[in-house]
Amino acid sequence: MKNAISEARFDFVPLALMAAVALAALAFIRTPSTWVTLTVAGLAMGLLIFIMASGLTLVFGLMDVMNFAHGLFIALGAYVAASVMKAMGGTLAGLAPAMLAAMLAAGLLGLAFERVIIKPVYGQHLKQILITTGGMIVAEQLIHVIWGPDLLPLARPEALRGAFLLGDVALEKYRIASVSVGLALFVALAVVLNRTRIGLLIRAGVENGEMVEAMGYRVRRLFVGVFVAGSALAGLGGAMWGMYQEAVTVAIGAQMMVLIFIVIIIGGLGSVTGCFVGAILVGLVANYTGYLAPKVALGSNIALMVLVLLWRPQGLYPVGKS
Amino acid sequence: MIRALLSGDLPRSRMLSVFLIAIFVSLAAAPYLFPGTRSLDVAARVCVFVLLVASYDLLLGYTGIVSFAHTMFFGIGGYGVGIALARLEPSWAAIGVGVLAALAVSAALSFVIGLFSLRVRAIFFAMITLAVASFFAILASQLSDLTGGEDGLTFRVPELLRTRVNAYYLVFGIATVMFLVLLRVVNSPFGRVLLAIRENEFRAEALGYRTVTYRTIANCLGALAASVAGALYALWLRYTGPNTTLDFAIMIDILLMVVIGGMGTMYGAVIGATLFVIAQNYLQDAMKMISEATKGIPLLPDLFHPDRWLLWLGVLFVLSIYYFPRGIVGQLRRGR
Numbered sequence: 001m002k003n004a005i006s007e008a009r010f011d012f013v014p015l016a017l018m019a020a021v022a023l024a025a026l027a028f029i030r031t032p033s034t035w036v037t038l039t040v041a042g043l044a045m046g047l048l049i050f051i052m053a054s055g056l057t058l059v060f061g062l063m064d065v066m067n068f069a070h071g072l073f074i075a076l077g078a079y080v081a082a083s084v085m086k087a088m089g090g091t092l093a094g095l096a097p098a099m100l101a102a103m104l105a106a107g108l109l110g111l112a113f114e115r116v117i118i119k120p121v122y123g124q125h126l127k128q129i130l131i132t133t134g135g136m137i138v139a140e141q142l143i144h145v146i147w148g149p150d151l152l153p154l155a156r157p158e159a160l161r162g163a164f165l166l167g168d169v170a171l172e173k174y175r176i177a178s179v180s181v182g183l184a185l186f187v188a189l190a191v192v193l194n195r196t197r198i199g200l201l202i203r204a205g206v207e208n209g210e211m212v213e214a215m216g217y218r219v220r221r222l223f224v225g226v227f228v229a230g231s232a233l234a235g236l237g238g239a240m241w242g243m244y245q246e247a248v249t250v251a252i253g254a255q256m257m258v259l260i261f262i263v264i265i266i267g268g269l270g271s272v273t274g275c276f277v278g279a280i281l282v283g284l285v286a287n288y289t290g291y292l293a294p295k296v297a298l299g300s301n302i303a304l305m306v307l308v309l310l311w312r313p314q315g316l317y318p319v320g321k322s
Numbered sequence: 323m324i325r326a327l328l329s330g331d332l333p334r335s336r337m338l339s340v341f342l343i344a345i346f347v348s349l350a351a352a353p354y355l356f357p358g359t360r361s362l363d364v365a366a367r368v369c370v371f372v373l374l375v376a377s378y379d380l381l382l383g384y385t386g387i388v389s390f391a392h393t394m395f396f397g398i399g400g401y402g403v404g405i406a407l408a409r410l411e412p413s414w415a416a417i418g419v420g421v422l423a424a425l426a427v428s429a430a431l432s433f434v435i436g437l438f439s440l441r442v443r444a445i446f447f448a449m450i451t452l453a454v455a456s457f458f459a460i461l462a463s464q465l466s467d468l469t470g471g472e473d474g475l476t477f478r479v480p481e482l483l484r485t486r487v488n489a490y491y492l493v494f495g496i497a498t499v500m501f502l503v504l505l506r507v508v509n510s511p512f513g514r515v516l517l518a519i520r521e522n523e524f525r526a527e528a529l530g531y532r533t534v535t536y537r538t539i540a541n542c543l544g545a546l547a548a549s550v551a552g553a554l555y556a557l558w559l560r561y562t563g564p565n566t567t568l569d570f571a572i573m574i575d576i577l578l579m580v581v582i583g584g585m586g587t588m589y590g591a592v593i594g595a596t597l598f599v600i601a602q603n604y605l606q607d608a609m610k611m612i613s614e615a616t617k618g619i620p621l622l623p624d625l626f627h628p629d630r631w632l633l634w635l636g637v638l639f640v641l642s643i644y645y646f647p648r649g650i651v652g653q654l655r656r657g658r
Contacts, residue, residue: 066445120644125444127643129388130581134640137574141633145624254570258456261449269446298464302457309438 014277014316021281025288033169038287044175046283047182048244052237053260053275054189055230061206061270061319063223065118068129069136070234070260071253076109076139077102077235078242078252079147082154092157099239106235109139110228118227140250152248160243178240185233186276193272202226206270206319262301266308268315277316278308327502329509333589338654342589345596349494353487360603366490368599369497370555375579376504376591377547383586384508385540386520387444390573391451394458395432395545397567399424399552401462401469404562407477408470414480417557424549432545436538459568474563483557493554500550505588507543516540520586574632575602578639584649593650598635605631 022039029035056070081102088094117135121127156174163170193199204212205219213219241256242248263282267274282301289300308316325332333339345368348355352365378392402424403417410416439450462469469475483489507513518526519533527533556562566572575598583594606628613626625633646653 060445066449068448117640126382126386126388127647129445129448130577131640131643133574133577134581134636134643137578137636138633138640141630141636145621145627145630145633149629258453262453265446265449265453295464298460299457302453305453306438 011317014274017316018277018280018284021284021288025284025292028292029288033167034291036169037171038291039284040171040175040179042284042287043280044178044182044244044283045286046280047186048178048237048241049256049259049263049283050276050279051182051185051240052234052256053263053279054185054272055226055233056260057264057267057270057275058202058206058226058272059223059230060264062202062209062219062226063122064125065122065128065227066125066132067113067118068132068257069113069117069139070231071255071257072113072136072139073106073110073231073234073253074238074241074256075143075248075250075253077106077238078154078248079143079152080105080235081239081242082152082248083147085154092159095157095160099236102235102239103232104235106238107228107232110231110234111224113231114224114227136253140253143250149250154242154246154248156243156246174244178244181240189272198222198225259301262305264315266305266315268312268317268319270319271315271317274315274317274319281308329502329506331505331509331588333655335651335654335657337657338589338593338651341654342592345592352494353490359486362486362490364599364603366493366558367555368596369493370551370558371576371579371595371599372592373497373500373504373554374548374551375576375583375595376501376588377544377551378576379580379585379588379591380504380508380516380540380547381544382580383584383590384513384520385516385537387440387537387541388448389451389541389544390448390570391432391435391455391458392544392548392576393568393570393573394455395428395548396552396555396572397458397462397562397564398428398431399549399554400556400562400567401475401552402427402549403553403556404470404475404477405468407479408475412478412480417480417553421550421553424553425546428545428549429542432542433538436541437534440537440541441534455568455573456570459564459570462568463564470563472564474561474566476561479557479560489558493558496550496554500547501588501592504543504547508588512536512539517586578635580649581639582635582642582649584651586648587651590649590651597650601631601635605634 025038026032026035029038052070052074056067060066081098084098084101085094088097113135117131118128121131160174160177163172164176165171191199193203201212201217201222205222209219238252238256242252245252259282263278264275265278266281267276267278281304285300285304286297290297312318333342349365349369353362356362356365374392374396378389381387381389381392399421403420406416406420406423410419435451435454439447463472465471466473479489483492508516515526515531515536518529518531519536523533526536552567555566559566579594579598580591581594582597583592584590609626609631610628613623613628616622616626624630642649648655
């Protein structure tokens, strides 16, 4: 049985925009090998941001909750991964346990956070913003207590260092790995959201939560699940980002939060597809402008956001609410 | 007389009145009551932050909008004075030019941000301001020709202000006047409309008030007052840099002061800022003692490490949002 929503035509314009940005950059950069390197770097950055941002945007779509402490899960994931990698001697064998530990720790913290911090303030936006910011302050300090205030090194395993050479194009191995993980995750999310019963409920909840509850499903429970999964993904993203930078500080969370907010505003609050396109756009634009005009690069994300909002005030893929 | 000065908004609690009078008298006589550089510095900080927090309360407590860009306006004020004094000769005219330029920039910027994002929901505004403010902080550290980059700007002030006591009374006087002006604003018919918007936006709109206009004006007023605070702070420190004005940590401090002192009352700003600045300067000493006393017990010394003072204020912040949403002032007024 198909309904009106799934039959609605998919909006390809934002995807075309993505391609247009890449092609326009090629026209400016001229050297194809540089362009390929920059594009891969942009995709890697964008997909890492997508991993971190997807949970946040879903949580907002589902329960109208904006978690300003999302960066905390990112930082925690990075710290846990750094500790596990160090304990395992920094080998490739330690990679999977480190990532899993990062996801587990961030997911558990997410569960506790939802219970203690967010549950009492449903539906009160002002309090949500304040209380999650407060939670972030406390947790950031606790990270300092546990891991100390100094920068923590997070080395990549030997196998992920260096680059492949294709002709005169250098492709960093870690970037390729990030792109693969990010794409795999996007496909997995798309399959879960579009092909499973849980996904159907989540999408229905985003569309109209009250109606889903009226049909006898517990949106709240669904929400807790999404919140924990989103936190775990943030933890994974944080671990991968930390490894990308090869160092971890508490500031990693706050730095990424700004990018994540820009991404989910560009994509349309609550939309996973929008988050994906927005993240890649931000990643690409950041890398292209960083090469073409380093002085302007810092403002490029804000400029991108303003332009997108002038074009589509609700973001690339508006979600029914708001 | 006093009623007129306070715009008819009296403290309405005996304890609160006592605290406020004590704070006012100590600040007014600070150079004589507490001689010494450090305590005078603490007093000047209190004055600046009372003004800054009061201007933030106009947004958060009275209008019900969360902005993360308040430090940006604070910084614009500081950099306005800083750049003018560093470029021109140290004169009052230079200060005037700097302050006016800063006010103009702040007004324009807050107007644009407000117009862009106050139409939609509180969360959207909070996210946009966070992004813009972080961009501004990066911009200030990058344009090092103009702003001195990470090092900031050190500058000379006019002859009269080189005496610390004179400088202090300039800060104190302007902060007091600005505070009374803000008190006047929130107790005016305009302020009542802001409260109505906070309580129920839909109803305020239905009564015929253009909520976007009111919010935007409130946003601009808050930004202007924050810029004045920034200018005062720069004049007091004779320095402006990213760490003293634009740092996100200061934004967090402001939030803590507003919430702990009491949202939606200007007096909350006085109590919150005073407590916080004193805690910032003296709590660390106390924590150092606890930390050393608990040496040997696992984890406790780390929790009480002097650098972790923000942890305890953060806990207080979360608790006060849950249990005392009107902060200290609200508690005092209830138990009068």
